[in-house]
Amino acid sequence: MQKLRYSRYFKSAIIILDIFIVAAVFVFFFLMRHKYVLEKVRKEENFLSLVLLSLFWILLSGRTKLYSIPRNLTYTLYLERIITHIFIFLLGILLLAKVSNNEFLKDERFLITFTLFITFFIVKSFIFFSLKYIRLQGKNYRNVMFIAENSSSDILKDIITHRKDYGYRVYEFLNDDITITKLQNFWREKEIHTIFIPYENNLNQNLLEEINREAENDKIKISLIPSAIHNEFFQYDLGYIETQTILTPSKFPLDYYSNAIIKRIFDFTFSLLVLIFIASWLFPIIALLIKLDSKGSVFFVQKRYGFHDEVFECIKFRTMVENNESTTKTTSQNDSRITKIGRFLRKTSxxxxxxxxxxxxxxMSVVGPRPHMLLIDEFYKAKIGRYSVRSLVQPGITGLAQVSGLRGDTGDMEIEMKKRVIADSFYVKNWSLTLDIVIILKTILLVIKGDQKAI
Known part of the structure; x- marks a missing residue:
């Protein structure tokens, strides 16, 4: 018997809270203008505007998925949804103020939009991190189990085991001699919510059909785990011809010329501003410190694979003593080649x-998959089929994998590289300008506090 879930009631409460905030901000500024309070016509006009804005908020949420928040959603992606939703909503306020005869909305539109942006940013961030904290305390969890495990399910299990804030409690099931009776007894006893099964598994087809049938009867969800190595799922999208399901080749956001132009304009403008207002004074300081710390050039230039595997020369500040192994040996923990100032530069990126x-x-782009040494790319292309997906967009100074903590040559590098490729694949398939901005903001925070995984 499954526990009663309150997520749908919580979601309804959040929607009501959001509408209340919209109304409260609107009414607050309305009451601040006493001349409008005394006019009945103005009251009715503003009441109608408020109703329209509330309806627009709810309808817009279906498009931005503001209230579709799975527990494993990262703050990076959640922040993207918040910013996108609020930005479009604020455009709606400005449009309504422009086309209507509502003088109050015309006069106060910029103050209202600014107040709403700040309020929602604070409120929704507070709710998000409150839920994370509650789950870290061992509450609001979901019981899950894995069967027919392989390397792909091992990666997922490792993620949800370490990310306590996702609120998953993994129950280990012995995969020897699996029978439907053993499974049913186990998932009923542990009150399992979700069963994770690798798409490529060694289960008997009849047993697999039984598992799906009995799990559906017990209201248990079954989630399939695509291979982390192969990319069949990544290359296709689910579509329909009338009611018939078909898989169609994916077209990624940056395949559209308009999106590619927007990203290039943003990259050029952002980089130009950084070089003019920051690099103009910071570069000479760093160059002097590098020269004082060790002999050699200020810059380190290395060939890397870029867009569609075109080789380019990637420029960095030199962080090591000059050596002959820079193109054949990767950086290791406590690498003796790293200089004192180099360690600081790496820590702060x-x-x-x-x-x-x-x-x-x-x-390069400001945001994108990080370019690796040529030998690393050649090594992992042969081992991870989805690895080449990274070259479908320009490499970046920072990326989703880096701000998600997937950085540094520590632990099992093959597992870590698969996680990075999964993150980079997600970025390629889900790019948006808002996502780029969120990643940049998170990168700035990492620069300020220092990245613990940088070596």
């Missing part, structure tokens, strides 16, 4: 700053 020159030249 300031060694990557010269790559804004690469962005201006068009070799």
């Amino acid at each position: 300031l060694d990557e700053m010269p790559q804004f020159i690469n962005v201006l030249k068009g070799d």
Whole structure:
């Protein structure tokens, strides 16, 4: 018997809270203007405007998925949804103020929009992190189990085991001699909510059909785990011809010329501003510190694979003593080649700053999959089929994998690289300008506090 879930009631409460905030801000500024309070016609006009804005908020949420918040959603992606939703909603306020005869809305539209943006940003961030904290305390969890495990399910299990804030409690099931009776007894005893099964598994077809049938009867969800190595699921989208399901080749956001132009304009403008207002005074300081710390050039230039595997010269500040192993040996923990100032530059990611020159030249983007050494790319292309997906967009100074903590040559590198490829694949398939901005903001925070995984 499944526990009663209150998520739908919580979602309804959040929607009501959001509408209340919209109304409260609107009414507050309305009451601040006493001349409108005394006019009945103005009251009715503003009441109608408020109703229209509330309806627009709810309808818009279906498009932005503001209230579709799975527990494993990261703050990066959630922040993207908040910003996108609020930005479009604020455009709706400005449009309504422009086309209507509502003088109050015309006069106060900018103050209302600014107040709403700040209020929702604070409120929704507070709710998000409150839920994370509650789950970290071992509450509001879901019981899950894995069967027919393989390397792909191992990656997922590792993620949800370490990310306590996702609120999953994993129950280990012995996968020897699996029978439907054993499974039923186990998932009923542990009150399992979701069963994770690798798409490529060694289960008997009849047993698999039984599992699906009995799990549906017990209201248990079954989630399939695509292979982390192969990319069949990544390359296709689910579509329909009338009611018949078909898989169609995916077209990624940056395949559209308009999106590619928007990203390039943003990259060029952002990089130019950074080079003018920051690099103009920061580069000479860093160059002097590098020269004082060790002999050699200020910059380190290395060939990397870029867009569609075109080789380009990636520019960085030199963080090591000059050596002959820079193109054949990766950085290791406590690497003796790293200089004192180099360790600081790596910790704060300031060694990557010269790559804004690469962005201006068009070799790189501000945000995208990080370019690796040529030998690393050649090694993992043969081992991870989805690895080449990274080259479908320009490499970036920072990326989703980096701000998600997937950085540094520590632990099992093959597992870590698969996680990075999964994150980079997600970025390729779900790019948006808002996502780029969120990743940049998170990168700035990492630069300020220092990345613990940087070596």
